[in-house]
Amino acid sequence: MSTDETEAVDAFERLGLTSYEAKVFIALHRLGSGTARDVARITDVPRSQVYSVAESLEERGLLEVQQSNPIRYRPVSVEEARETLEKRFEHERERAFDYVDRVSEESVGEETQEDIWTVRGRDRVDDRVVDLLSSAEDRIVFGTRLPALVTDEIEATLRNRATAGVSVLAVSRTGAVRERLESLEGVECELPPDHHGDDQRSGRIVIVDDDGILLSVVDDDGGETAIWSSGSRFASVLIQLIRASTQTPA
Known part of the structure; x- marks a missing residue:
């Protein structure tokens, strides 16, 4: 992978995707659409793993599946993917901080040693x-x-x-x-x-x-x-x- 692609994969990981999910998503945008074999040919993701990764990306709303033989995959547009990930990030952020708020409110208020x-x-x-x-x-x-x-x-x-x-x-x-x-x-x-x-x-x-x-x-x-x-x-x-x-x- 090029340095730019490595940085893009790292960025997708920080947004919640796995390394394989990021690589498959990027590969499909490079291909336009393709089969598991096509994806495995241009990435280091094993063909046997592409199917489960694609299924996960479909659940995330980041690709579409064509029920053909062999099965073909097509990524959603960059704008649609950006909006989907932003909404997911916002949802996860709110869920995380809502929990922290509840924990803070439920605190028994015991004195701690960290006064300074x-x-x-x-x-x-x-x-x-x-x-x-x-x-x-x-x-x-x-x-x-x-x-x-x-x-x-x-x-x-x-x-x-x-x-x-x-x-x-x-x-x-x-x-x-x-x-x-x-x-x-x-x-x-x-x-x-x-x-x-x-x-x-x-x-x-x-x-x-x-x-x-x-x-x-x-x-x-x-x-x-x-x-x-x-x-x-x-x-x-x-x-x-x-x-x-x-x-x-x-």
């Missing part, structure tokens, strides 16, 4: 920060030294939570960050403790109420890695330690 989670990548950390901020009901502390880490969505979330009556404190040594966040109604800004002044690896800190926290560092390549926890004993203890060391008001 790691998130890597700037976009994923952004999303996690927004999720944590959005859950705040009483108090938020948000800190960063880098203006790029205050995204428009984070700014909007801080503004919305402040408008909803949540106490929002922004902490930064960077003038551009303080200026941006001070402009938000209901958001107060403070300088961090002096002993944090030489920190060149810190990314963001987020404290939400008394049980949610995220801490991130900037990697050597400019990316970002964060640990976070919410609703755990670890989060509560770490928040208390941070407040004690920084004298962050309760």
Whole structure:
């Protein structure tokens, strides 16, 4: 097989076909129509296997069978096949995620040991920060030294939570960050403790109420890695330690 055909077979496998099904389907499109012998002649699928593979493809709606002697097979059009596979993929996706939803709803809610989670990548950390901020009901502390880490969505979330009556404190040594966040109604800004002044690896800190926290560092390549926890004993203890060391008001 050529490299292109190998990649096409691999792609069909990812869509749910077997390797033999993909090869037979491609072969029939090359032939237009053909018998099991014709298919076996141009593929590595044994003739004895072509019959069962063709039967499976017929059940999938990807080929038609002519009851002749010998039996001939004809593939459906590319557009019809694409639509059939898309519908099948959508159906299987919904079935899979519906089951996961049910399992999640049936969870007994027992405490697990995985209270601390790691998130890597700037976009994923952004999303996690927004999720944590959005859950705040009483108090938020948000800190960063880098203006790029205050995204428009984070700014909007801080503004919305402040408008909803949540106490929002922004902490930064960077003038551009303080200026941006001070402009938000209901958001107060403070300088961090002096002993944090030489920190060149810190990314963001987020404290939400008394049980949610995220801490991130900037990697050597400019990316970002964060640990976070919410609703755990670890989060509560770490928040208390941070407040004690920084004298962050309760």
